[in-house]
Amino acid sequence: MITLDNLTKSFVQKDGSQVSAVNAVSLDVPPGEICVFLGPSGCGKTTTLKMINRLIRPTSGRVLINGEDTRQLDEIALRRHIGYVIQQIGLFPNMTIEENIAVVPRLLGWDKTRCRARATELMAMVALDPKRYLSRYPRELSGGQQQRIGVIRALAADPPVLLMDEPFGAVDPINRESIQNEFLQMQRQLGKTVIMVSHDIDEAIKLADRVAVFRQGRLVQFAQPDALLAKPVDEFVASFVGHDRILKRLLLVRAEDAATPQPTVRPQTPASEAFALMDELDTRSLVVVDASARALGYIARRETRGAQGTCEARVRPFKATAAAGDNLRVLLSRMYEHNLASLPVLGDANQYLGEVTQDSIADYLSSGKSRDLTSG
Structure with a gap:
């Protein structure tokens, strides 16, 4: 579904020198899988994510979605067919919850009846009563409820691809676990291809089908969670996934x-x-x-x-x-x-x-x- 082919992003500094934020990253994410980009702050994982929907233009390399080079696509059309969730949620405060959910569907020409039906369907997936919440404004919801709305808004137009930039990072631990569980249940029902940025190894092994570990702009290891914990490629990966990595595997081994x-x-x-x-x-x-x-x-x-x-x-x-x-x-x-x-x-x-x-x-x-x- 998603292929990154030698994806690279370099920035020019004030002194005229170039620095690589992302350096020749290549990987494939199969359809319907969740891939988590994992690594410390500043390692290039968010920059790589934003190059997929061209919020950041690559310096070189390609992004292919279903075999189609995204460089050949209109950027606005591309983004309307890729769901996007950020840590800050980004709900429009002057819009109701229903209007927030329907932003992209309305841009795509859906009528009001279809938009409401889709919003109602998605609200049920995250256990929020549509009759109670669709007419409310974001300020009337808790942080956890707002984050749920942010996730389902990204799914409103039924995009095949979902990009998530630390989507649960700002939520308290109790709500985070609940939202993660709801998200996994939705993913099993909807089968989206998901790329998620995280710095949390526990979140990665819980949610991911595959994990991409980044360091200083480079892809260090790309593996399924159990393989990552069983065979870290070097000391950096072993340290990042934790010295209790053997115990973490208890959740993954059947x-x-x-x-x-x-x-x-x-x-x-x-x-x-x-x-x-x-x-x-x-x-x-x-x-x-x-x-x-x-x-x-x-x-x-x-x-x-x-x-x-x-x-x-x-x-x-x-x-x-x-x-x-x-x-x-x-x-x-x-x-x-x-x-x-x-x-x-x-x-x-x-x-x-x-x-x-x-x-x-x-x-x-x-x-x-x-x-x-x-x-x-």
């Missing part, structure tokens, strides 16, 4: 990634055979599965010692389980809550995928593996 396959038994397996297997493996229990590998529960070693018959009569329900998509932070919390050393990981149809233990989590995180290291 149960199925850290699960290790384990032997299982069937209901009809003789109890003596199950005991012998547990004795050989030196384990306290085994998962019982049916012919379709669906987990039925577990059997305990102590209950099969010297037992006659099959495992079926001795199957116990799990105290707790993990879904394949649960993150490791959730898993650890569940383990501690139930005082368990391991959790069985189950698929959508209850298939047994393996087990996660504290040791398997530690092994996975220390190995440097990630879901995708190809872009790092």
Whole structure:
């Protein structure tokens, strides 16, 4: 959807010398993904963002949107088809909330009925009652409410691309988390291609499909969040993402990634055979599965010692389980809550995928593996 090709911006200083704010940045953002530009102040991330909608003209290089070079497009038309959200929100104080939301749609020739319908639809997405708020003015809303309006105003004309410059930076932590969650939900529904500037690594790993780390105008690393945390390209990136980067990965790694396959038994397996297997493996229990590998529960070693018959009569329900998509932070919390050393990981149809233990989590995180290291 968005390609930056050797994008460069240089400024001439008072003494006539040139300084590069952005130096030969190249990257691709696939359709429907959120890419976060991350880095310290003055690293070139906002300048790069503004070159995409030509608020700043590149010195050299290209920006392509859907394969089309933006240099060939009328700047005003280009900006009307790219949503733009800034930290300062920028609502027009003399306009109602409805009028603010409808600014770009009205410029594009939408009639009043269509504008109102769109405003009503978007207000519902951020849990603001249209009947209460559309006729109000920005000064009558809280900071968090105003920021929500700023986000949905950028989406009003249904642009395929959304640019966001530290959109949640001025909001208090409680509202920020709520707005971030609402934004992610909207993104899943609308599938926009989003580029967001941030200096907050926690925000980046929560929201981004890909993260671009900038330093002194250069792109240092471009990777998916887990790959960034697992394999920082240099000491600068490692320091910027935080020395607790391994713990941050708990939110990104899924149960199925850290699960290790384990032997299982069937209901009809003789109890003596199950005991012998547990004795050989030196384990306290085994998962019982049916012919379709669906987990039925577990059997305990102590209950099969010297037992006659099959495992079926001795199957116990799990105290707790993990879904394949649960993150490791959730898993650890569940383990501690139930005082368990391991959790069985189950698929959508209850298939047994393996087990996660504290040791398997530690092994996975220390190995440097990630879901995708190809872009790092």
